[in-house]
Amino acid sequence: xxxxxxxxxxxxxxxxxxxxxxxxxxxxxxxxxxxxxxxxxxxxxxxxxxxxxxxxxxxxxxxxxxxxxxxxxxxxxxxxxxxxxxxxxxxxxxxxxxxxxxxxxxxxxxxxx
Amino acid sequence: xxxxxxxxxxxxxxxxxxxxxxxxxxxxxxxxxxxxxxxxxxxxxxxxxxxxxxxxxxxxxxxxxxxxxxxxxxxxxxxxxxxxxxxxxxxxxxxxxxxxxxxxxxxxxxxxxxxx
Numbered sequence: 064x065x066x067x068x069x070x071x072x073x074x075x076x077x078x079x080x081x082x083x084x085x086x087x088x089x090x091x092x093x094x095x096x097x098x099x100x101x102x103x104x105x106x107x108x109x110x111x112x113x114x115x116x117x118x119x120x121x122x123x124x125x126x127x128x129x130x131x132x133x134x135x136x137x138x139x140x141x142x143x144x145x146x147x148x149x150x151x152x153x154x155x156x157x158x159x160x161x162x163x164x165x166x167x168x169x170x171x172x173x174x175x176x
Numbered sequence: 177x178x179x180x181x182x183x184x185x186x187x188x189x190x191x192x193x194x195x196x197x198x199x200x201x202x203x204x205x206x207x208x209x210x211x212x213x214x215x216x217x218x219x220x221x222x223x224x225x226x227x228x229x230x231x232x233x234x235x236x237x238x239x240x241x242x243x244x245x246x247x248x249x250x251x252x253x254x255x256x257x258x259x260x261x262x263x264x265x266x267x268x269x270x271x272x273x274x275x276x277x278x279x280x281x282x283x284x285x286x287x288x289x290x291x292x
Contacts, residue, residue, distance in 0.1 A: 067218070098280075106265060108219075108283035154218055164281070166218030 065090045067157050069167035076145045077175050083130075084140045084170045086155030097131065097138045098156040098164070101149075111153070114138065145174045178202075180284035182268050188290045191260060197253045197287045201270030208251050209281060210243055213265040222266075225251060255289075263291045 066089045076082035088097070099111040114122045114131050121129050126146075130139045142149055155167040181200040189195055201208050206227045211219040221235035225245045236242070240258075245251040255262055265288050269281035 106267075106286045106288075108267065108269070108281075110280040113280065164219070164221065166220075168216070168218045 065092075065157055065159055065165045067155050067165050067167035069155050069170050071170045072168070073171045073173070075173040075175055076142075078145055078147060080145055081141060081143045082145055082172065084142075084153050084155075084172065086138045086140070086167060088136050088138060088155070088157045088165075090136075090157060090159055092159040094159075096158040097129075098158065099127070099129070099138075099140045100154045100156055100166075101151045102154065102169075103148075103151040108154070112140065142172075147174050147176060150174045180268055180270055180282050182266075182284035182287050184287060185285060186288045186290075188292065189258060190292050191258060193258055194254065194256045195258055195289065197255075197266050197268075197289070199251045199253070199268030199270075199284060201249065201251070201268070202272075202282055203249075205270035205272050205282070206248065207271045207273060207281075208245060209269045209271075210251070210253050211267045211269065212237075213267055213286070215264070219267060222253070258289075258291045260291045263289055265289070 068087045095116045097114045101109045101111045112122050112124045112127050114129055121131050126143045128141045150173050152169045152171050154169050157165045183198045208225040210222040212222055213219050223243045224232040240256045243253045265286040267283055267286045269283045271281045
């Protein structure tokens with residue numbers, strides 16, 4: 064079975080500061096992918112960043128980066144220089160050999176001006 | 177279209193009625209997914225279409241739920257004899273190829289379904 068756990072239901076960060084969102088997962092698959100999706104109040108889910116499990120190098124997309132610890136099954140998201148537009152729900156997501164994705168319950172991030 | 181379009185954006189109906197939710201994927205995308213998002217929860221996979229292949233229905237919660245995709249494009253999710261626990265946001269996503277690993281999924285804005 065695949066599980067994704069986000070232990071921080073809510074977080075807040077001052078504008079321009081850095082924040083890290085935690086995620087742990089469990090899977091018996093060797094080949095899998097991990098994603099962070101963002102869902103602003105508009106409800107549309109937007110892909111933030113993607114990590115292939117076979118790659119040791121942590122993925123980076125501008126202000127967003129991940130800390131992927133495969134042995135610990137940990138996949139945290141770091142947002143640098145937080146902006147007001149980063150306010151959203153963030154979902155850690157696991158993709159395995161099936162045709163679907165397993166989502167965590169989300170972390171609601173609020174960026175405070 | 178420019179993005180995934182879902183309609184209606186909001187639907188309120190009485191318990192026991194049937195509802196149809198529509199998804200118009202990005203033109204040319206062969207893969208289409210339906211998810212359900214209950215209040216305070218992550219997304220729950222419902223069904224997956226890939227081209228002309230038989231759909232993966234493994235996520236449908238009961239036989240009251242069904243979906244079809246006509247002409248490899250527009251999809252309709254039907255819920256028969258709705259129950260209050262069906263209240264949720266139903267999200268549709270498409271990708272240019274099947275498989276999460278190849279292309280990112282592009283999501284619509286969802287349909288918020290409320291069962292009275």
